[in-house]
Amino acid sequence: MRIIVERALRQNWERLFSYALRLSGSRDRAADLLQSCATKALAAAPPDEDERVRAWLFAILRNIWIDEHRRGEVSASAAEEALEDEQWRHDDRMIAVITVRQALERLEQPYREVIELVDLAGFRYGEAADILGVPVGTVMSRLSRARLLLLNAIEGGSVRPFAARQRKRANEQ
Amino acid sequence: MTDSERLSWTTLNAYVDGELEPDQAARVAAALAHDREAAAQVATLAKLRATVKAASSMPDAPPFVLPQTRPRMARWLPWAAAACLVLFVGAASLGIGQRQSPGSSLSAAVAAHQLWLTQSPPGTAPRLGVELAGAEAGALPDLSLASLRLVHLSLDPSGRRGGGMLAGYVGPNGCRVGLWIAPVEAALPLQPAVQDRDGLLVRAWRGERASYALLGRGIDPARLDGIAALVARITRDEPGVPREQVAALAEARSVGPACVG
Numbered sequence: 276m277r278i279i280v281e282r283a284l285r286q287n288w289e290r291l292f293s294y295a296l297r298l299s300g301s302r303d304r305a306a307d308l309l310q311s312c313a314t315k316a317l318a319a320a321p322p323d324e325d326e327r328v329r330a331w332l333f334a335i336l337r338n339i340w341i342d343e344h345r346r347g348e349v350s351a352s353a354a355e356e357a358l359e360d361e362q363w364r365h366d367d368r369m370i371a372v373i374t375v376r377q378a379l380e381r382l383e384q385p386y387r388e389v390i391e392l393v394d395l396a397g398f399r400y401g402e403a404a405d406i407l408g409v410p411v412g413t414v415m416s417r418l419s420r421a422r423l424l425l426l427n428a429i430e431g432g433s434v435r436p437f438a439a440r441q442r443k444r445a446n447e448q
Numbered sequence: 449m450t451d452s453e454r455l456s457w458t459t460l461n462a463y464v465d466g467e468l469e470p471d472q473a474a475r476v477a478a479a480l481a482h483d484r485e486a487a488a489q490v491a492t493l494a495k496l497r498a499t500v501k502a503a504s505s506m507p508d509a510p511p512f513v514l515p516q517t518r519p520r521m522a523r524w525l526p527w528a529a530a531a532c533l534v535l536f537v538g539a540a541s542l543g544i545g546q547r548q549s550p551g552s553s554l555s556a557a558v559a560a561h562q563l564w565l566t567q568s569p570p571g572t573a574p575r576l577g578v579e580l581a582g583a584e585a586g587a588l589p590d591l592s593l594a595s596l597r598l599v600h601l602s603l604d605p606s607g608r609r610g611g612g613m614l615a616g617y618v619g620p621n622g623c624r625v626g627l628w629i630a631p632v633e634a635a636l637p638l639q640p641a642v643q644d645r646d647g648l649l650v651r652a653w654r655g656e657r658a659s660y661a662l663l664g665r666g667i668d669p670a671r672l673d674g675i676a677a678l679v680a681r682i683t684r685d686e687p688g689v690p691r692e693q694v695a696a697l698a699e700a701r702s703v704g705p706a707c708v709g
């Protein structure tokens with residue numbers, strides 16, 4: 276059992292740290308979270324199915340973080356807003372590394388978190404739901420909401436890719 | 449399902465993520481062929497996903513270091529240790545140990561250690577029937593730095609030789625090391641000294657509150673010296689353990705021959 280957990284920790288060490296960093300916003304706190312996660316995981320019995328061990332580690336890390344820092348806030352932060360039925364008006368040309376990076380920083384934590392789990396850590400919706408402790412439908416709506424907010428932030432951001440800025444200026448003239 | 453439901457923003461997200469059932473995905477794909485705006489949304493989503501990955505470089509994680517987890521000590525052992533210490537201190541305060549000679553105390557230590565060696569291997573030893581609620585646990589030296597864990601406790605059964613207790617530690621390979629604690633004997637040196645006898649390697653010394661003897665059979669003498677130095681330091685309440693002492697313990701553990709005790 277310990278060997279399975281050790282191997283999973285080793286294989287996901289950096290991604291777990293990235294997730295801890297996303298949750299806590301601080302390298303020191305993320306490192307502490309990671310160590311607490313490893314300690315707790317090594318002392319616990321992992322899931323029987325090997326493929327579930329990875330999500331189990333992320334869930335442990337998240338639960339520790341909630342216990343330590345976010346108790347009482349979670350239910351409020353997880354409240355889902357209805358998606359606005361708005362006119363599609365996004366411009367693909369605005370999507371670039373620099374604008375996305377800036378927009379990610381502006382996203383509220385629950386939305387950044389679901390993007391971290393699905394887009395970066397590569398979890399399926401069902402796995403992300405297990406980690407977050409919510410139904411799959413909530414993951415679907417939260418993720419789609421997160422991406423819409425991301426696009427809105429990209430559109431409204433002050434940093435724009437140079438070519439897009441030139442095109443926008445030309446259109447305005 | 450209407451086209452608007454089929455091509456809702458949430459559904460398109462799931463489609464891009466490959467989360468739809470095959471038949472549902474096929475229906476979405478067919479509907480996209482006739483809906484330019486929905487197709488544009490899918491293209492945007494695909495680009496957004498790819499760019500999010502590109503924009504999120506993996507942070508430098510701390511080195512992969514797992515927390516050290518020690519084998520679980522039986523829950524009764526700290527209580528039993530505390531109980532034995534209370535009994536031992538009580539006996540010492542009654543002056544039981546004043547009549548003994550230095551050699552007799554070490555003989556008692558050797559006898560207690562040899563008795564322990566004849567008992568069942570560490571880990572299967574029977575539970576001690578001594579528990580004392582409210583006693584201070586963990587009063588015996590923690591020798592985890594020397595990769596030793598506490599597994600055994602015994603009081604000098606007769607008490608005639610001044611009383612004493614043997615704390616038995618076991619190493620990762622089953623090597624047994626006994627720590628004998630008895631009333632202070634002025635004849636013993638202040639620092640651990642060689643007092644080998646009866647086929648056992650023995651290091652004995654005295655502290656302010658008690659005398660100590662560390663015993664082992666077939667153990668590397670250098671390793672026993674290192675452990676004795678560690679115990680002497682711990683029992684003198686000296687803060688911390690010098691790095692070179694830790695290194696010496698590790699070196700003795702890796703270089704010395706396997707213990708047969």
